[in-house]
Amino acid sequence: MAKRPTKEIILEKALKLFADKGYDGVTVRDIAAEVGIRQSSLYKHYISKQEIFDTLVDTMQSRFMDASATFQLPSGEIREIAQEYAKDSTDILKKISSEIFHFYLKDPYASQFRKMLSIEKYKSKEIDRIYREVYIDTAISNQAQIFEEMIKQGYMRKADPKIMALQFFAPIFLLLNRYDGIAEKEAEAIEILGKHIEQFDKIYREGEIK
Incomplete structure (x- = not known):
């Protein structure tokens, strides 16, 4: 070796x-x-x-990018990405969310990195900025853009896409913190995560996708 x-x-x-x-x-x-x-x-x-x-x-960002390559995230123009999300109903959101959740919960590097930032973000404005960017701002911003496009295309009912993104991610972030350190209950967390996505879809879905 x-x-x-x-x-x-x-x-x-x-x-x-x-x-x-x-x-x-x-x-x-x-x-x-x-x-x-x-x-x-x-x-x-x-x-x-x-x-x-x-x-x-830098290493954490690279590791997440490498992991993301295995998530099979929709790619292309925002219009095409929105269509992919709409076409697969909740399946694609469940798959992507569960894989990201698994990564942050069970990857040793990712788990310790989040713990480190959680401790230090109260002591350093720069670390607080990194924490917010990595775990909150980027995710909400990207998802809000997708929801906004899905609304424009008639796949989701009219609502504030930024609030929709908050409503979508807040339970996921809460579940990640709730199950942090008890990775053996990952299946339970993923089940709850799936139910959250199904309910979110029922609230905002606009008709049937052809």
Whole structure:
């Protein structure tokens, strides 16, 4: 078995420490000790604790993009994406939501990363911005655009697409927090998630899709 790169191990150990103790509660010496190397050796890979943190953020974004490639998300122009969502009724929303939910709940990196940001967002405006962007703003903004287009095409009844996106994502975010740390109950969470999507669809669906 090939030896794992030290840079990768440093990130893994630093993420765990940050998630357990918070960014300010961890020193470069702590990270080096966890990895099993000298502090001076760690500086050969990362010049500072801040660079390690910044790399963790970039790595998380890359990991999610890689995971998203397996979700089979509708692609193309917004008009085409809206048509795909409408054509498959609740099936595509259930599939995508459950896969994203599974990723954030059970992927060790994703789970610890969210825990780290949850701790640090109250201490740093920049980390709070990252937290909101990653878990709230981007998701709501993208979904609001899709709902707005579906309304224009007559697939969903007229309503405020931003409020619709909030109503769609709030229960998902709540479920993620409710089942965080009890991944063995994922099936129960996914079942509730599916019922939420079905009810949301019944409220906003406009007629039958041909």
